[in-house]
Amino acid sequence: MDFECIIYEKGEGFATIKLNRPQVLNAMNKQTWIDLQVALDDVKNDPDIKVLIITGEGRAFSTGADLKDSKDRTIEEYRNYLVELQETSRKIIRFEKPIIAAINGYALGSGYELALACDIRIAAEEARIGSPEARVTSSVTGGAMRLVQDLIGPGKARELLFTAEYIDGKEAERIGLVNRAVPPARLMEEAREMARKIAQNSSFSIKMIKRGLIMARGEVSLDALMDYEIEACLACVSTKERQESLKDFEERKKQ
Numbered sequence: 001m002d003f004e005c006i007i008y009e010k011g012e013g014f015a016t017i018k019l020n021r022p023q024v025l026n027a028m029n030k031q032t033w034i035d036l037q038v039a040l041d042d043v044k045n046d047p048d049i050k051v052l053i054i055t056g057e058g059r060a061f062s063t064g065a066d067l068k069d070s071k072d073r074t075i076e077e078y079r080n081y082l083v084e085l086q087e088t089s090r091k092i093i094r095f096e097k098p099i100i101a102a103i104n105g106y107a108l109g110s111g112y113e114l115a116l117a118c119d120i121r122i123a124a125e126e127a128r129i130g131s132p133e134a135r136v137t138s139s140v141t142g143g144a145m146r147l148v149q150d151l152i153g154p155g156k157a158r159e160l161l162f163t164a165e166y167i168d169g170k171e172a173e174r175i176g177l178v179n180r181a182v183p184p185a186r187l188m189e190e191a192r193e194m195a196r197k198i199a200q201n202s203s204f205s206i207k208m209i210k211r212g213l214i215m216a217r218g219e220v221s222l223d224a225l226m227d228y229e230i231e232a233c234l235a236c237v238s239t240k241e242r243q244e245s246l247k248d249f250e251e252r253k254k255q
Helices: 030-045 075-094 109-117 144-152 154-163 169-175 184-199 203-216 218-237 240-254
Strands: 006-011 014-019 053-057 060-061 099-103 104-108 120-124 128-130 178-180
Touching: 006 030, 014 184, 014 203, 030 075, 053 060, 053 109, 053 184, 060 099, 060 109, 075 109, 075 218, 099 109, 099 184, 104 109, 104 169, 109 128, 109 144, 120 169, 120 184, 144 154, 144 218, 178 184
Parallel strands: 014 053, 053 099, 060 104, 099 120, 104 128, 120 178
Antiparallel strands: 006 014
């Protein structure tokens, strides 16, 4: 299968999706989300694949939305992009096979949210993880308003979202945001080892357990939350402050 924005590989009972836009630190554009959906469908329909690993090419997992790609979008174009993003996130959250995020570097914004949607997160110790949305007058997506609170509690979630501060892999492990932090050289082998352990077990059992875990978290109202996330994000990017924030963000990157 040929993809524009990801590398997709299969073997040993698990598949690997590698976000592949290293020239922009794997920033997410609409095509990336579409490629992810196609790969997810292939994983779902392949009985030999029991686990999926998602990681990034180069020195980033993903730095989030591609701001150059989004700068001149109309609100309707932005809505279409967000709908594609949310649909991919829904698929990942509800995916019947376990998904491991191997966070190899920067995991920011919607890249961080992609990792949150996975079942298990393994991070490089030096990874930089966080939500910069409040800095650039945007809002979180991908179900993160619930997912991050489920992992680290409402108080810590508010602290990280309101301050827009980044944390490293070690701190993410300490607060329960990731399952474990490992030296960068060990990251992919650690993820593969976890995938092999899971692949040895009953796919049907894991499917039923995962479905029950989702139901137990109150998934019935997740759609309403994610629809709200679209409106919240659109409301933010419609403001004059958004353009000023983007300019400030670009200036800080040059320094």
